[in-house]
Each structure stands twice: as C-alpha cells, then as structure tokens.
Amino acid sequence: MKSFISKRVASVPPSGIRRYFDISATMPDVISLGIGEPDFVTPDPILEEGIASLRRGDTHYTSNSGTYELRCALSEHLNQLYGVSYDPMDELLITVGVSEAMYLGLTAIIDPGDEVIVPQPCFVAYAPEVVFAGGTALTIGCKVEHEFQVTGAEIEARVTPRTKAILIGYPNNPTGAVLTPERMAEIAAVAERHNLLVISDEIYDRLVYGVQHTCFAALPGMKERTLLLGGFSKDYAMTGWRIGYIAAPKEVLGAARKVHQYTIMSAPTTAQAAALFALKHGEAHVQQMVEEYDRRRRLLVHELNMLGLDCFEPRGAFYAFPSVGKTGMNDETFADQLLAEEHVAVIPGNAFGDGGAGYVRMCYAQSYSKIEEALERIHTFMRRHG
Template identity: 50%
Template sequence: MSRFVTDKVKQMKPSGIRKFFDLVSEMPDAISLGVGEPDFDTPWHIREEGIRSLKAGRTFYTSNAGLKELREEICRYIKRKQGLSYDPFSEVFVTVGGSEAIDIAFRTILEPGDEVIIPEPAFVSYVPCVQLADGVPVTISLKEENQFRLKPEELEAAITPKTKALLLSFPNNPTGAIMEKEDLEALVPLIMKHDLAVISDEIYSELTYRDPHVSIAGLPGMRERTILINGFSKAYAMTGWRLGYALAPGEIMKQMIKLHQFAIMSAPTNSQYAAVRALRYGDEDVLLMRQSYNERRRYLMHRLAQMNIPCFEPYGAFYIFPNISRFGMTSEEFANRLLSEEKVAVIPGTAFGECGEGFIRISYAYSIEELKTAFDKIESFISRLA
C-alpha cells in the first residue's frame, strides 16, 4: 500500500514531542516534563456547563462557524483584552482546537510555491502544515542573545518575491519568548512594504508574566492582513475539549469557513457551551493558574542557576529552554541519556527546528512537587557529566 502514499507525506518527519511521549508511556515510573498540557483540571463551573448542555440534549450540529453565543463572547473577549473589534457574524469562527485553525489558514491563503516565513524554534506543526498546503516554509533561526525574539533585520533577510506570509507564535512554544509592543512595531513597516499576510498564533496569550500580551493585529494597518488564532486549551486547561477559533477580515473568513465546512462541519457542541461559560466567568481561574505557573517558572530558573545551566528568562507560555551545549552532547543524546539514566523526560530542542540544537525544552505545567523531584534527578545526572 505504500505506493499510494504521497511523497510529501512520506517526507514529513514525525513529531519529536510524540516520540518522547511514546517512550515515557512505556516507563510507568518515569517523570515527564515533555508534554505541553496544563496539569490543572478544567475549572468545575466550566465542566458543569458542558454537562448541562448534554443533559439538555444539546447534542446536534451547530452552525459551521460555531454557536452564535460563543462567537459573540469571543468578540467581546478580544475587545476587552486587545481593544480589537470583530463582527461575530462574519469575522470569527470556531475550530477543533487551534491546530485546525492553523491548518485552514495556510490552506486558504497559499498557492503552490508561496513562501511562509517561520521563526524557529517553533511548534512542530507549522512546517508540515505549510508543506501540506503546497507552500514552502522558510525558517529564521532566532537567537538566544536576542531572547528568541524576531528582529526586523532577520525578517528582511528572509523575504523574497515569493514570500506570501509571516507566521508569528508569541508567547512561544518551545522557548517561552514573548514579543512586546515595540518588537512588533519594528516589524510592521516590512510587513506593509512587502504586502505580507500574518498568521498570529496567540494560544498562550493569557500566560505572560510581565506585561499583558499585545497582538500584532492591534497595530495600525495590521488588522486587515492578520489571521489571529487562539483557543481554550492552555488558558482554561481545556486541551481535551478541542476548541479554538480564528479571527480575520470577512473576505478571508468566508473562505476559511468553507474549508472548515467540508473538512469538519462544526466543532463539538458541548465544548462550545462550556467555552461560553469560560469566557464569561473564567478570568479568576486564568489568574490563579497563571500565578501558579509563574511560581514554578521562577523556581526552575532558580534551580537552573544553582546548577550553572544557562537559560534566558522566558516571560510567556509554560516552558523553559535551557542551553545544555556545554555538556558536549547533542540535544537528542542529552534527552535520551537523561530518560535512560534518571527516568526524566524532556524534549530535544531540535524537535522545534535545527536551530534548537544545544537546547532542551522543559515544560513546567506540572506540580511543584513533581518539578522538585525531576530537578533533583537532573542535578544528579549533570553532576556525573562534570
């Protein structure tokens, strides 16, 4: 049967995250710091709303774009958080996780051969999604000394006559890097000059530990060329509910919904009712989770400093990206040995692009107790490497 599989699918590399997830699943006593999933349960009042919708028999399809009530709440939320105004009837739709929104965005805007600039390290799905849409991913290797922020000179060097779009993913997975308002403003003249579309994945927008998140769509001239993607998985601990959304100008949104219509039909109905509750009454839940993540972030930075492992300070998401190059191993070798010898799983930086060599990603979406135990084991491991 392999002769029926397309070359572009055969050439795709499997996820480096899932590889270590599968290894850990065969080691019941291992501690995993590899999966980017909140360790909190979905807040009970949100779960109750999902249960209530099932009890009420709300188990039918919604409109393709999603529940009207949810689209209205999304627009209120983005107005409240970013000062952006979107029409709930023509400029927003609800997806099966943010991942579906990313895939559909690329398939909507790319012609064969169009180039998409992707700053790396980056989430593992971006490059494959561009390739599956017959686009050409052009990666930029972001630098640790710049706190893994995209600089305008790096963007300008990557632009060619074939460049169609720029992918931004801040706060960033895997580095935890953020882009502040002045960082984004420095990119805008280049985006306008070269008439680029922007796909802005802001799934971690609620998880920032310094200033509030700023969306590039809120800068002058950017709303009309930006597809803004977000969701409920990270902020509200709703990964398994599989719910995200996209916001964009009406002419783009109309075409995106058409693809969604044929591929998915509509997002899960009970998840949508739960999400309405999350947006209306979940701010306090988000605040408490963010405070807990920040405590863990600070604890891990302290432990890394004690172990003399360099790591720039991340101010977003729930990841740290320490530099382990001084140990004379590749990221893959370091992660494999740590798992084998101490039964602690981390993700090699190369899972997120070749420029991730010399780094590992550690998620702190785990309890302080688990993190303490894991870092005691990491400390024991590196003491034998000295």
C-alpha cells in the same frame, strides 16, 4: 512496490516529540517535563457547563461558524482585552482547536509554491502544515541573544516575490519568549513593506508573567493583514475539548469558513457551551493557574541556572528552554541520557526546528513537587555529567 503516499506528505518527517512520550510511557517512575499541556483538569464550573449542555439535549450541529453566543462573547473578550474589534458575523470562526484554525488559515491563502516565513524554534506543526497546504516554509533560526524573538531584519532577509505570509507564535512554544513592542513593530513594518499577511498563533496569550500580551492584530494597520489564531486549550486547561478560533478579515475568514464547512461542519457542540462559560466566568480560574505557573517557572528557571543549564527568562507559555552546552552533550544525547539514567523526560530543542539544537524544552505545567523532584534528579545527573 510503488508508494501511494503523496510527495507532499511523504516529505514531512514524523514529529521528534513522540519518541519521548513512547519511551517514557514504558517507565514506571518517570517525571515528564515533556508534554506541552496543562496538568490542571478543566476548572469544575466549566466542566459542569459542558455536562449541563449535554443534559439539555444540545447534541446537534451548531452553525458552521460556531454558536452565535460564543462568537459574540469572543468578540467582546478580544475587544476588552486587546482593543481589537471583530464582527461575530463574518470575522470570527470557531474551530477544532488552534490546530484546525492553522490548517484553515493556511489552506485559505496558499497556492502551490507560495512561501511562508516560519521563525523557529516553534510549535512542531507550523512547517509541516505549510507543506500540507502546498506551500514552502522558509525557516529562520532565532537566537538566544535576542531572547528567541525574531527580528524584522531576519524576516526581511528571507522575503522573496513568492512570499505570502509570516507565521509567528508568541508567547512561544518551546522557548517561552514573548515579543517586545519594538520587535512587533519591526515585523509589522516588514509585513506592510512587502504586502504580507501575518498568521499570529496566540494560543498562550493569557499565560504571561510580569509582561502584558499585545495582540498582533491590535497594532496600527495590522488587523487587515492578520490571521489571529487563539483557543481554549492552554489558557483554560481545555486541551481535550478541542476548541479554538480564527479571527481574520472578512475575505480570508469566508475562505477559511468554506474549508471548515466541507471538512469539519462545526466544532464540538458540548465544548462550545463550555468555552462560552469559560469566557464569561472563567477569569478567576485563569488567574489562579497563571499564579501557579509563575511560581513553578521561577523555581525551575532559577534552579536550572544554578545547575549550569543556562536559561534565559521565559515570560510566557509554560516552557523553559535551557542550553545544555556546558555538559558537552548535544540536546538529543542529553534528553536520552537524562531519561535513561534519571527518568526525567524533556524534549531536545532540535525537534522544534532551526535554532533549537543545543537546548531542551522543559514544560512546567507539572506539579510544584514533581518539578522539585525532577530538579533533584537533574542535579544528580549534572554531578555526573556537568
């Protein structure tokens, strides 16, 4: 029978991550270093503000762009942290997570056949979203020698007359890489030379360890070329609330808002109230979580290196990305066997695209004691296979 599914959608394979969640859900004593979300519950005062907003009767749509208060607070927040100034009236839009922000940004700028350069390993949704928007993803496999940062030269080598944008995500999922100022300047120079837009997913902007995050839009000349995507899921442990944003030059933002108006209407009202509270009063909670992630990060990275799973030092997000090369297994076999034999779930690097094969992603948004126990199990596994 003929398939009714569009070629665009049919061409995208299912996510390589899901299988591991499905298998581990059937095992009683599994320790999951697989899932990429905070183990923390949303800090209590933020949660209470969401409940209070419901009790106040704020159960209606908001402005399509998101509440004016939230946009103003966000504008102030970005200015204070990164020295970049966005007009809350027409340069900021509140979305249903960075997921929607990405969809809007790509839909707003892509014509059929336009190319977007996507450095990988990266968040599993980037290349599929480019394809869903009608574009072509030109991938680049980043290298451990460059600590998984993409270089300007690697990007420039992929540019063609059809290239419209570069889609980057740092701090990076799955590698934990952050960009040095030199690499950022190289990317900015390529964008300028070839008149490209830069879509910068900075969802992990606050989760950095011993380095400072630089917002791509804050680089000289880059605000006019950047679609900045950010959100509350990771920094404030609010994945289920579904709040993100897109900040962009007026013309692009207007186009994104049009798509948002017709598809979503407005981001969840309760969650917008909670996000506003998070921006105004959540800083101490962010700092506490960052400290705890850092403690876990140091433990995990140190121990992995001791066990022969070579791991470069991740400086952001909450992932370690060790090589499994010394075991003689590929990343999928390693992940399958570790799950089957020791009940520890990790994700094979090839699920994150080019450059990921031979590595696995381990998420340390998991309690310190669980990480210790997972490491003991990995130790047992390595004695058998190392």
